[in-house]
Amino acid sequence: MQKQDNLIGESEAFLSVLDTASRLASLNRPLLILGERGTGKELIAQRIHYLSKRWDQPLITLNCAALSEGVIDSELFGHEAGAFTGAKGRHQGRFERAEEGTLFLDELATAPLGVQEKLLRVIEYGEYERVGGSKTCQANVRLICATNADLPQLARDGKFRSDLLDRLAFDIIHLPPLRKRQEDILPLAEYYAVRMCREMGYGYFAGFSYDARRALVDYQWPGNIRELKNVVERSVFRHSQEDIPVDDIITDPFTPPWQENTLKKNDSPPPITPPANDAVEPISHTDTDRILPTLPIDFRQWQQQQEISVIQHALKQSQFNQRRAADQLGLSYHQLRGLLRKYQLVGSDPSH
Known part of the structure; x- marks a missing residue:
């Protein structure tokens, strides 16, 4: 499975999305992912694909907003030689490249109405034609679409096909914003x-x-x-x-x-x-002479010695369980591991 490095989180809203995506992965239905920009819509599409029965087939993506009306038609469905000026040979479209796999269309709301009509036909009948061609091509492709636009409102305004929206809305995955x-x-x-x-x-x-x-x-x-x-x-x-x-x-x-x-x-x-630090008490004026070192000193060396002493103390108190020691110090496990490597304290206890 492809690494999905942004799928990190333990919030209830995020875990709910992952659960919904996992359950929908096994179905051979078109899906719609809605969410603000930067919420990870493409990563959720990847998760659905790689958890589906199509996981070993192509996952092809296309950002509809990146192409003009004429180009997006050709990119999706391909074109025949001579279909337009400069079309010297047959062009394989994204549907053809995604055969038996998954096609992810981002920024779907920007797709022209003519392209939307062709998408509806692919979903309804599994058929399409290349630009400039008359031969009907068969498509066995799962379609996953995403947008940050209000598609129901666009449909009411006549800017998005309501019948396509109905077919895409078998179920909708709503990605929560980070806030x-x-x-x-x-x-x-x-x-x-x-x-x-x-x-x-x-x-x-x-x-x-x-x-x-x-x-x-x-x-x-x-x-x-x-x-x-x-x-x-x-x-x-x-x-x-x-x-x-x-x-x-x-x-x-x-x-x-x-x-x-x-x-x-x-x-x-x-x-x-x-970070919890109940064991550390404020320094009072009467304790100053007892705690502070005699000057002059090498401050960097003294600071490192203090860090080493506190880390060793936390390790002993936690019976050398590094995760518990990290909690006591208000550090993450990886931060503590970094300090242990820095001061060459890894392996100081026979059990680690």
Whole structure:
């Protein structure tokens, strides 16, 4: 199965979509996927295809918005030699290339009415004709369509065929926007941050600061997952410090550097529980001499020694269970593993 790297999340809304897509995969019916831009409509189409009985046959895609009216007709159904100026030979259309497999049409609302009529015929009778041809071709193709437009309203306005909409609406998969999946924002952000760190040659991802995590959750993400990916990768790249958590989340790369360029907190942001750290007490003035080292010191070396001591303490308290230790430190499992590799602490316990 093709890797579907954006299908990450544990929110109820997202898991419901995955469940619906999995159940619909076994049916040989046309499907419609609705959702805002950047919500992962193509990835859901991939999931349906690779969980279907057609999984070992072609999955062909076409963005209807990327082609003009004359070109999209030819791209979908093919054309015969001499069908129009420049057509020197027969062209194999997407339906022909997707035979026995799946054809995914994105931005369906932009398809011309003439093309919609031909799509309806393929769904109804499994037949089509190449542009400039008279021979009827048979199609054994499952059609999955997607759009972010209001198709019922377009149908009422006469801009989309209502009979095609009826045939596509056997069942509809509604993809939730990212702002309706708040509990999935941080796992997705960490996933893209880890990938960016690997691309930059880092040994691990140091994580996001508390303010950065709050900023990520507060933001409304009008561009959804696609925007989140770009923002996280940009923020990690500009941060450029492997050992320090990312603290600035940069959503607008067009803002000049002398202007403020970070996410703003909402007036009433949803709470994010800071990492549990009950064992750490505030430093009082009377404890200062006992806790702070004698100056001068090598600050970097002292800081590393403190990190190592706290990590070793957490490992001992959790009986060297790294996942429990990560929880105690307010880190993800992968962040803790990165620190263990950095300080060469992996394997310090015989059981690991």
